Amino acid sequence: MQPQGTNSFAQGTLVELKALAAQGWEFSKWEGSVAETYSPETTVILDSGQTIKAIFIPTSEPVIVEAPGGIISRPRRSSGKTDIKYIMLHAISDAAANPSAPYNMWRIKAIFDDYGVESHYVIDREGVIYQFVKDDSIARHAGAGSWNNDPKLTNAMNRYAIGIELLGVGTRAEMKDVIGAFANTQIKADDRGYTQEQYLALEHLLHHLTELYEIPRENIITHQAYDPGRKWDPGALFDWNKINL
Numbered sequence: 001m002q003p004q005g006t007n008s009f010a011q012g013t014l015v016e017l018k019a020l021a022a023q024g025w026e027f028s029k030w031e032g033s034v035a036e037t038y039s040p041e042t043t044v045i046l047d048s049g050q051t052i053k054a055i056f057i058p059t060s061e062p063v064i065v066e067a068p069g070g071i072i073s074r075p076r077r078s079s080g081k082t083d084i085k086y087i088m089l090h091a092i093s094d095a096a097a098n099p100s101a102p103y104n105m106w107r108i109k110a111i112f113d114d115y116g117v118e119s120h121y122v123i124d125r126e127g128v129i130y131q132f133v134k135d136d137s138i139a140r141h142a143g144a145g146s147w148n149n150d151p152k153l154t155n156a157m158n159r160y161a162i163g164i165e166l167l168g169v170g171t172r173a174e175m176k177d178v179i180g181a182f183a184n185t186q187i188k189a190d191d192r193g194y195t196q197e198q199y200l201a202l203e204h205l206l207h208h209l210t211e212l213y214e215i216p217r218e219n220i221i222t223h224q225a226y227d228p229g230r231k232w233d234p235g236a237l238f239d240w241n242k243i244n245l
């Protein structure tokens with residue numbers, strides 16, 4: 001079959017599929033009712049109109065840049081890297097102070113310093129991944145909250161989670177109490193939500209981290225899910241369908 005597009009076959013035809021990865025990518029799985037989901041060569045019986053998708057993941061490790069001001073030194077996790085079991089997704093911006101230019105990475109660094117918080121990674125609007133804290137150290141990003149009725153996670157997620165911040169601003173409703181009414185009117189439409197470059201970088205980083213620390217898909221959670229009473233991020237504009245895991 002063609003790499004992309006629509007083909008027509010007689011009903012009941014058995015079609016052979018072969019996923020060919022471009023350089024720098026490897027086959028991950030099929031989406032659709034194929035015979036073998038995880039085999040790059042498989043078949044599908046076309047008994048009705050179907051969409052079959054081959055999912056590829058990058059073979060290379062993501063490029064990670066050191067944060068402005070360098071890596072922030074933080075206490076190590078109690079059991080080092082074996083504590084890493086979750087990934088928490090967040091959004092951050094400088095929209096409260098600079099609503100018309102909310103994405104200066106040095107300002108993000110200043111916000112971290114001012115509030116005594118930080119996350120392991122921040123992904124900018126161009127998809128560049130910055131590391132602020134080493135994975136084996138505790139970053140202060142999760143705060144109070146609870147997850148999955150697991151008492152050891154209550155108000156203690158920082159010990160177990162890697163924090164990833166996307167530079168982003170949520171909907172007007174989400175931001176109203178976060179940045180104030182005036183700043184909310186100054187945000188450019190393009191500055192709300194997330195960019196395609198960010199989704200690609202996040203997908204790459206998540207593949208890397210979940211493989212490295214054997215983190216299951218269901219352990220990638222949002223800050224809002226951990227603390228729905230106080231937190232909105234990454235919010236309604238974050239589209240899970242744009243990342244293949």
Ligand SMILES: [Zn+2]
Pocket residue numbers: 089090091141223231233
């Ligand atoms: Zn957050």
